[in-house]
Amino acid sequence: MDEILISYTDVEIHQQELCVLEQVNLELRAGEFIYLTGKVGSGKTSLLKTFYGELEVASGQAHVLGYDMKRIRRKQIPLLRRKLGIVFQDFQLLTDRSVSDNLDFVLRATGWKRANDRKDRIDEVLKLVGMSNKGYKYPNELSGGEQQRIVIARAMLNSPRIILADEPTGNLDMDTGRAITDLLHRISHDGSLVVMTTHNRLLLSEFPGRILQCENHRLEEVAELDEERNNKFNNLIQ
Numbered sequence: 570m571d572e573i574l575i576s577y578t579d580v581e582i583h584q585q586e587l588c589v590l591e592q593v594n595l596e597l598r599a600g601e602f603i604y605l606t607g608k609v610g611s612g613k614t615s616l617l618k619t620f621y622g623e624l625e626v627a628s629g630q631a632h633v634l635g636y637d638m639k640r641i642r643r644k645q646i647p648l649l650r651r652k653l654g655i656v657f658q659d660f661q662l663l664t665d666r667s668v669s670d671n672l673d674f675v676l677r678a679t680g681w682k683r684a685n686d687r688k689d690r691i692d693e694v695l696k697l698v699g700m701s702n703k704g705y706k707y708p709n710e711l712s713g714g715e716q717q718r719i720v721i722a723r724a725m726l727n728s729p730r731i732i733l734a735d736e737p738t739g740n741l742d743m744d745t746g747r748a749i750t751d752l753l754h755r756i757s758h759d760g761s762l763v764v765m766t767t768h769n770r771l772l773l774s775e776f777p778g779r780i781l782q783c784e785n786h787r788l789e790e791v792a793e794l795d796e797e798r799n800n801k802f803n804n805l806i807q
């Protein structure tokens with residue numbers, strides 16, 4: 570079995586005085602592709618935030634990449650985040666510089682001193698996401714799907730073991746969303762753990778993966794979707 574990268578036992582997650590999720594038990598491993606689904610406001614983003622130390626765990630045991638999230642110190646959080654790749658729905662590229670300069674900015678901020686190493690790594694990640702030769706473009710010269718590829722390339726720069734993607738296809742049309750999901754799948758095949766939140770049940774049924782569903786303050790693993798489940802999902806997530 571592959572290594573466990575995220576392990577939660579009886580975890581409770583709060584947003585201020587509200588208990589968002591309780592009795593969360595999880596074991597997520599290297600190489601897995603995880604869908605996180607559930608209605609609006611059911612706790613998907615809150616759960617992801619606990620993985621990268623943006624939201625504290627209220628009780629239970631939580632480990633991410635060996636860090637005990639109940640005890641992690643504030644100054645350790647940037648170290649944890651460097652080992653994670655985070656992708657959001659809105660692309661958050663710097664609009665005043667080219668794609669390459671966006672990527673170079675992150676490499677310089679994370680300690681890559683040699684310009685040649687940075688250039689090589691930028692070429693590698695652009696190739697990985699199918700965007701070789703687009704480095705000179707400015708973000709506003711790219712389509713939404715292309716921008717999201719660049720954000721994924723940026724998340725991959727420091728070879729993270731875990732990619733967390735919160736509605737990465739939310740602003741994209743179906744075909745583009747499919748291509749982004751396919752790309753994230755390939756990244757999981759290369760050995761990273763990928764956790765992706767989505768409302769899109771078509772994607773859920775098209776690409777294989779474990780499905781975790783937030784419902785009634787609980788996180789449940791759902792078996793592969795059959796027709797009946799599809800209908801139930803349809804009702805749940807519309």
Ligand SMILES: Nc1ncnc2c1ncn2[C@@H]1O[C@H](COP(=O)(O)OP(=O)(O)OP(=O)(O)O)[C@@H](O)[C@H]1O
Nearest residue numbers: 584585587589607608609610611612613614615616
């Ligand atoms: N910063 C915050 N302060 C207080 N309450 C919050 C905060 N962020 C989220 N919440 C509340 O926590 C609950 C879970 O929100 P969360 O964002 O995790 O849901 P979600 O499943 O990601 O929803 P969506 O599908 O809309 O993205 C909601 O009731 C929300 O109102």
Ligand SMILES: [Mg+2]
Nearest residue numbers: 613614615735
């Ligand atoms: Mg959310």
